[in-house]
Amino acid sequence: MPDYAFPRELLDQPPEARLGYFKSFTIAHPLLKEADAALKQAIQEPAGWSLIFVYGPTGVGKTTLRRRVEKHLKESMMEVLRQDPGLVPVASMEAAAPDSSQFSWKDYYRRALIALDEPLIDRKLTCQVRSSFRDARDTFGRALTDPRAAGLEIRLALESALIHRRPAAFFIDEAQHLAKMKSGRKLQDQLDSIKSLASLANTVHVLVGTYELLPFRNLSAQLSRRSIDIHFPRYRAENSEDYTAFRNAVFTLQRHLPLTGDSDLLPHLEYCYERSIGCVGLVKDWLTRALALAMNQNVNAVNVRTLEKTAWSLDQSERMARETVDGESDVSEKEEKRDRLRHLLRLGTTSSATAPAAARVNPPARHVRQRVGQRKPVRDLVGVAKEA
Numbered sequence: 001m002p003d004y005a006f007p008r009e010l011l012d013q014p015p016e017a018r019l020g021y022f023k024s025f026t027i028a029h030p031l032l033k034e035a036d037a038a039l040k041q042a043i044q045e046p047a048g049w050s051l052i053f054v055y056g057p058t059g060v061g062k063t064t065l066r067r068r069v070e071k072h073l074k075e076s077m078m079e080v081l082r083q084d085p086g087l088v089p090v091a092s093m094e095a096a097a098p099d100s101s102q103f104s105w106k107d108y109y110r111r112a113l114i115a116l117d118e119p120l121i122d123r124k125l126t127c128q129v130r131s132s133f134r135d136a137r138d139t140f141g142r143a144l145t146d147p148r149a150a151g152l153e154i155r156l157a158l159e160s161a162l163i164h165r166r167p168a169a170f171f172i173d174e175a176q177h178l179a180k181m182k183s184g185r186k187l188q189d190q191l192d193s194i195k196s197l198a199s200l201a202n203t204v205h206v207l208v209g210t211y212e213l214l215p216f217r218n219l220s221a222q223l224s225r226r227s228i229d230i231h232f233p234r235y236r237a238e239n240s241e242d243y244t245a246f247r248n249a250v251f252t253l254q255r256h257l258p259l260t261g262d263s264d265l266l267p268h269l270e271y272c273y274e275r276s277i278g279c280v281g282l283v284k285d286w287l288t289r290a291l292a293l294a295m296n297q298n299v300n301a302v303n304v305r306t307l308e309k310t311a312w313s314l315d316q317s318e319r320m321a322r323e324t325v326d327g328e329s330d331v332s333e334k335e336e337k338r339d340r341l342r343h344l345l346r347l348g349t350t351s352s353a354t355a356p357a358a359a360r361v362n363p364p365a366r367h368v369r370q371r372v373g374q375r376k377p378v379r380d381l382v383g384v385a386k387e388a
Contacts, residue, residue, distance in 0.1 A: 106154055
């Protein structure tokens with residue numbers, strides 16, 4: 001009899017219930033634990049930063065990471081919530097991809113207010129003042145959800161909501177969509193808006209996305225100082241520890257497939273790695289499709305044929321792998337990057353970094369060309385008689 005890791009009573013449930021169980025199941029593999037611990041530490045002890053960038057390849061499990069941290073923040077603030085029910089422990093939203101080439105900040109502000117559970121936002125009005133023909137002053141306004149409402153008014157409403165709700169963190173999933181903008185607008189302007197909002201409301205903003213977030217990190221020295229990076233990588237096949245951890249993750253997932261038979265995927269581990277590029281989240285999505293197909297065909301286990309029918313194509317896997325490898329190359333701490341930094345600071349190359357301080361040679365002084373008719377600096381004699 002197979003060694004079931006799921007509740008046995010699931011086998012008596014309809015396919016929808018079994019599929020729902022596997023969709024909700026998450027596995028705490030090593031890389032997820034490392035990213036989870038780093039993100040919790042960055043939120044709980046923000047040492048001068050207001051932005052946290054969490055990036056990694058597609059399908060690595062960034063959404064799972066976000067949900068784990070959200071659950072932790074809610075549980076850790078239960079006592080505070082009892083004392084002040086008006087607080088919101090954490091809020092999250094997905095940055096919607098614009099229909100055109102321009103990112104809509106008004107739409108973003110409205111979605112953020114909804115994520116904060118701001119009450120009656122469809123009835124709250126923007127306040128404007130006009131003068132009547134009798135020189136009497138009166139007010140009028142539009143609802144915050146009105147497309148004609150001023151963006152500044154909606155932003156002020158969001159700032160007020162963040163200040164009063166005091167969430168421990170505000171998550172922005174798929175944050176790479178912030179880069180969708182008109183050609184005339186700078187990318188730095190987009191990030192400055194988020195940074196300013198986070199600073200004014202004193203709320204840490206966590207931007208979660210793919211490697212397309214990398215250009216956001218170092219747009220200016222001010223942004224670099226006020227932000228921190230958390231890289232959530234995939235498992236690398238050339239690393240024996242990584243490959244073993246990937247194998248253990250696949251083994252755990254196969255034991256939670258609610259089928260009567262034994263789904264033995266380890267003989268096809270290399271194939272699983274090839275089409276998932278080493279991302280556990282992609283394996284989970286793949287096995288979810290395979291489970292649905294197996295139940296639809298009344299098969300008692302997921303086998304290699306089921307995997308092949310539900311796998312990503314070679315072109316799709318190659319595209320994901322290429323973008324991931326390019327992103328990893330940009331993130332890696334290369335020696336030439338350190339050499340450039342040391343050159344800017346006049347510390348010499350990395351080969352001299354470990355040498356004693358006394359052995360390091362200072363860079364030669366630059367030669368300054370003298371102007372025509374200008375004397376060279378010499379010491380004049382003082383206090384000597386003319387006869388001498």
